[in-house]
Amino acid sequence: MFIPVGDTPNPRNFTPWVNWFLIAVNVAIYLLISMPLAARGVSFDDPLLQEYVRYVYPSLPSILALRQVLAQISTYDLFVFVHGYKPAAPELNDLFFSMFLHGSFLHLAGNMLFLWIYGDNAEHRLGRLGYLLTYLMTGVAATLFFGMFAGKSMTPLVGASGAISGVLGLYFLLFPRNKVKVFIALFPFFFNTVLLPARLVLGIYIVVDNLLPFLTGAQSNVAFGAHLGGFFAGLAVAWVGEHFAWRWPWTDSFWRLGSAKAKQPIAEEPVSHSPLLDIRNALAHNDPDQAIEALARIDRSEVAQLEPNDCVVLANWLEDTGHPIAATRLLRSCLANHQHADNLADVYLMLGLMRLRQGQPTAAYQYLLNVFDYDPSPETAARAREALNQIDMYRH
Known part of the structure; x- marks a missing residue:
């Protein structure tokens, strides 16, 4: 038995009010609506009961007699039939x-445990309103994804699992350096709580617990499709947010930096008009104005030719001139174009310092830890440690 019971590090001096609110709403609805209605029987004369049996009974095992089915139906079953999401009648x-x-x-209990473990970090990263909207949006995406494979089923889908899987998708991408506390019980040999990498735990959840059963068509009451849809929706939100530095694109006139395709060379065009050559000349002469002007014309293939150290200098100039999205895109492109380089420590340091200056210590923490994976210089390592010491947002 493997049960996640916590994670580390967590936001310090931060109260996840929205996450607590979502947990409270789910618990309150269960205590005030689900439990009382589940304890009440149904009237055989209720037209809704007849509709419920007509649509749901064919999907039940044939060995169940109708009388046995009716004896098990509660008022809550009819309530769920009315208010649950039915793919055939959305x-x-x-x-x-x-x-x-x-x-x-x-x-x-299982859903709320996962929300309690992972939601506070996600809320701290996205902000209260952003977290609430993302929770609802990924929940909707999860349900719609489930409905795509459910055909004309009238069996209602209920539960917060899809939305919570969206939170897990966010967590997977935004907190790669976090650890999850997992209680392991291998009766009668081993009982203990261990710290495992968050991505390992979430990878097992999404692949072993959901993707494989979904692909093999395993019969279960678990909505594997909803879990997958929510998780990938969360991944998408996190990717887009990181891509644009969690800002609206139109707030940075350079937000499309490097997205254009390479242009065909024009024979009569002077060589000095090459953006890449202009950028290298600007770097050599420490000329930010010339570099910014050239960056406005650079294309994707030319961005790929910039060295990591050049990207750091250019990102610093972009940020200083009010282009944080462009600076982020340039650094992330550098990481993608030089995945196997051993001099990426300064790129991660720059990303961490930028996030720290933007008031995003949760993101800064992840980037700053990456600095030490790339053999940083003594100066770079010292700056990363100093920045980490400034982040009084975490506790183990």
């Missing part, structure tokens, strides 16, 4: 309300 209000309904106490 409704907008069901799309959202179904996220806050759960089939059992264990269903609720």
Whole structure:
């Protein structure tokens, strides 16, 4: 048995009000609606019961007699049938309300445990409103993804699992250096809590617990498709957010830096008009103005030719002139174009310092730790340690 029970590091001096609110709403709905209705039987004269049996009974094992089915139905089953998301009869209000309904106490407890572990970091990173909107959006995406493979099913989908999987997708991309505390019980030999890399734990969750059963068509009450849809939606939100430094693109006139394709050379065009040559000349003469002007004309192939040290200087100039998105894109392109280089420590340091200056210590923490994986110079290592000491946002 493997049960995640916590993670580290966590935001310090930060109260995840939105995450607590989401947990409270889910628990309150279960206590005030689900439990009371689950304890109530149904009237055989209820037209809704007849509709429920007509649509749901064919999907049940044939060995169950109708009388046995009716004896097990509660008022909550009919409530879920009305308000759960039905792929064959989709409704907008069901799309959202179904996220806050759960089939059992264990269903609720498992979901809330995951939300409690991973949600505080995600809320701290995205901000309260951004986190709430992302939670709801990835939950909707999860449900719609599930519906794509459910055909004309009238069996209702309920649970916060899809939205929480979206939080896990965010966490996977944004907190690669975090660890997860996992309680392991291998009866009767081993009982202990161990720290495992977050990406290993989440990778097992998404691949072993969801992707493989989904691909093999395993029969289960677990909505594997919703989990996968939510997780990949969370990954997409995190990727886009990091790509644009968590700012609106139109706030930086250089946000498309390096996205253009290479232009065909014009014979009569002077060689000095090459953006790459102009940038190298600007670097040689320490001329930020010339470099910024040339960066506005640079294309994707020319960005790939910039060395990591050049990218650091240029990103610093871009940030100083009010182009944080362009600076981020340049540094991330450098990491992608020089994946196997051994001199990337300064690139990660620059990304970490930028995030720290932008008031994003959770992102800075991840980048600054990466500095030490690339044999940094004594000066770079000292600056990274100084920056990490400034981050009073974490505790182990």
